[in-house]
Amino acid sequence: MTELLGLLKQIRWHDLADIALVSFVVYKVIMQLKGTRAMQMLFGLGIIFICMVIIQELNLITANWIINSFLSSIVLVVIVLFQSDLRRALARVGRGPLWPGGEDSRSTLEEVGRASVTLASRMTGALIVLERRIGLGDYVEGGVALNAEVSRELLVSIFQTTGPLHDGAVIIRGKTVLAARCVLPLTTSKVGRNLGTRHRAALGLSEETDAVCVVVSEERGRVSVAVRGKLTQDLDAKALQRLLSQLFDAGKRRGRWLLAKESSGA
Numbered sequence: 001m002t003e004l005l006g007l008l009k010q011i012r013w014h015d016l017a018d019i020a021l022v023s024f025v026v027y028k029v030i031m032q033l034k035g036t037r038a039m040q041m042l043f044g045l046g047i048i049f050i051c052m053v054i055i056q057e058l059n060l061i062t063a064n065w066i067i068n069s070f071l072s073s074i075v076l077v078v079i080v081l082f083q084s085d086l087r088r089a090l091a092r093v094g095r096g097p098l099w100p101g102g103e104d105s106r107s108t109l110e111e112v113g114r115a116s117v118t119l120a121s122r123m124t125g126a127l128i129v130l131e132r133r134i135g136l137g138d139y140v141e142g143g144v145a146l147n148a149e150v151s152r153e154l155l156v157s158i159f160q161t162t163g164p165l166h167d168g169a170v171i172i173r174g175k176t177v178l179a180a181r182c183v184l185p186l187t188t189s190k191v192g193r194n195l196g197t198r199h200r201a202a203l204g205l206s207e208e209t210d211a212v213c214v215v216v217s218e219e220r221g222r223v224s225v226a227v228r229g230k231l232t233q234d235l236d237a238k239a240l241q242r243l244l245s246q247l248f249d250a251g252k253r254r255g256r257w258l259l260a261k262e263s264s265g266a
Contacts, residue, residue, distance in 0.1 A: 045078075048067070048070070051067065052064075052067045052071070055067060106245075107150075107175070108130075108150045108172065108174065108175050109130075109241065109244040109245060109248060110241070111150045111151055111152045111155070112128055112130065112150065112155065112172070112214060112244065113237065113240050113241045113244060114152040114237075115128070115152040115155035115156050116128065116214050116216055116223045116240060117223065117236075117237045117240070118152065118156050119155075119156060119159055119216045120216050120217075120221045120222060120223050121221065122221075123218055123219075123221045124156075124159055124160065124161065124216065124218055125159065125166075125196075125198055125216055125217060125218030126155070126159040126170075126198075126214075126215070126216040127168070127169040127170070127184070127198045127201060127202060127213065127214070127215055127216075128155065128169070128170050128172065128213070128214040128215075129169050129170065129171045129172065129182070129184070129202075129205065129211050129212070129213050129214075130172050130211060130212040130213075130214070130244075130248075131171060131172065131173045131174075131178075131211055132209075132210045132211060132212065132247075132248075133210055134209040134210050134211070136171050136173075136178075136205075136209065136211060139169075139171060139179075139182045139183070139184060139205070140171050140178045140179045140182060142182055142183050143168060143169075143171065143178075143179035143180055143181045143182035143183070144165060144179055144180050144181045145178070145179050146177045146178065146179055146180055147176060147177070147178060148176070148177045149175060149176065149177070150172055150175055150176065150177055154177060155170065155177070158170055158177075158180050159216075164181075165180040165181045167181055168180065168181040168182050168183055168184075169181075169182045169183075169184050169201065169202075169205075169213075170182070184201040184202070184204055184205045185201070185204040185205060185208060186200045186201055186204045187200050187201075187203035187204040187207060187229075188204075189203065189207075189229070191203065191231075194219075194220075195231075196217065196219065198215050198216075198217070199215050199217070199224065199226070199231065201213075202214075202215045202224070202226035202231070203226050203229060203231060205226075206226040206227050206228055206229055206230070207228075207229040210227070210228065211227070212225065212226075212227050212244070212247050212248075213225065213226040213227065214240075214244075222234050222235075223235045223236075223240055225240070225243055225244070225247075227247065
């Protein structure tokens, strides 16, 4: 006990600050990777590290040479495997607390909510993407540019099956519909059989960015919201408006964390 007390007395406040900083960074990294493919890759790298320790203990020369050859280029391997995750992380840092998180437009959320409910009542499929901190310019460029003010009438007309723009997604930034017929990446995660291509695209984009994706199912006439790789299904008009308001609350509650908690508990 005396030795322990003596060791504790040697700890400086600089050491405590150092430990706290490293712990905070590790925690943030884990939270950013939680539920993504990058976390699965990290588990894979962890298994390789465990195998390396076992191989060294057993003195397996050939296997040890293979592992060491792999680890000699580990930095390049990590960059290749996690290039999309690194890009998103740098984008989040560049758009961090020093920069505003985008235009908080209550009218936009109301128009999107009204349009989604209307489309659901008509059993018309739709995929509406609301941009947040991470820009969606790459996906906008692949669609049909509109640059029109958000309105329920515009969104409903875009997704009419007789129109040329109903396939793909609509991307909204602030109060502006940037483009329609945008192609989004499909998720590679396992999803339920009742989820179609729109839901898979919404999940795929939410895994790659921090966008909020509103999906209307044409088979069931139900509204869902995908964000951060989580899907909240079967939302009525009030629940949808409440959820969107939470997500775009730029104040104290930080809505993106609220939806992650709500979805994980659903």
